[in-house]
Amino acid sequence: MEFCRVPYNFLNKKAAYLTTGLWASKALKEAKGFGEVIEVASSADANYTYIPKDYVIPADADYFHFTANNTIYGTEIHIDPDSPVPLISDMSSDIFSRPVDVSKYNCIYGGAQKNLAPAGMAVIIIKNDALGKVDRYIPTMLNYQTHIDNGSMYNTPPTFTILSALESLRWLKAQGGVREMSKRAVTRAAKLYTEIDHNKLFVGTAEVEDRSYMNICWVMAPEYQELEEEFLQFAQSRGMVEIKGHRSVGGFRASCYNAQPMESVDALIACMREFEAKH
The missing domain is CATH 3.40.640.10 (Type I PLP-dependent aspartate aminotransferase-like (Major domain))
Structure with missing residues (x-):
């Protein structure tokens, strides 16, 4: 509209x-x-x-x-x-x-x-x-x-x-307003992007300087592309749901809006590391 x-x-x-x-x-x-x-x-x-x-x-x-x-x-x-x-x-x-x-x-x-x-x-x-x-x-x-x-x-x-x-x-407002939301968003995103950049299985899709703090997108590294569906199922078995990327781009997407607690990001990172250890 x-x-x-x-x-x-x-x-x-x-x-x-x-x-x-x-x-x-x-x-x-x-x-x-x-x-x-x-x-x-x-x-x-x-x-x-x-x-x-x-x-x-x-x-x-x-x-x-x-x-x-x-x-x-x-x-x-x-x-x-x-x-x-x-x-x-x-x-x-x-x-x-x-x-x-x-x-x-x-x-x-x-x-x-x-x-x-x-x-x-x-x-x-x-x-x-x-x-x-x-x-x-x-x-x-x-x-x-x-x-x-x-x-x-x-x-x-x-x-x-x-x-x-x-x-x-x-x-x-009780949490500290938009300035506090911004701090949390930057921290959540930085932790997840750091894992993506250091995990051998994954590659970020957006230019580093333009990376979103709200929607973190990544794909399997070229040599591990056949593991995409396996990772989705692995993540789901550990409570990570709805992280499949949009159908037009594929890969994965973690949405980190204001209400998303840091514990959720930590859980996803732990899941990614566990999957890396398997491969």
């Missing part, structure tokens, strides 16, 4: 998009129906295993859109990019995992289902003076101003999901 609503509400003439994965490409596709869209860079040439750095954002663009974290490929933009135009970002999979300078953004959006609540709700952060600058008619339900004017109660709200989000935010 937001891939469509963002250009509906913010794209008047031209927008710039950075393509770093499947979800970023879907956002780009939707935006093309609303005006001129400039793809400033793409990492599709390497199956989205890195974040492009060398690109120019048109100074006359209405906004620059990027996907902060790429769950399928295990890459992440760890800082708020410098831009001559306002930023808009899909932060579905890393929202509330680190501090963000919201003053740089016209809009931050994300589904709740990773770091906040069960699926069924989106979080939208919009700068107060960012709306009302497009010439087109915007259908009532798709107009962000409608939901602002109605206190996010224009339609029947998903009350359970909202309650879950409230409890998650209370927990997050």
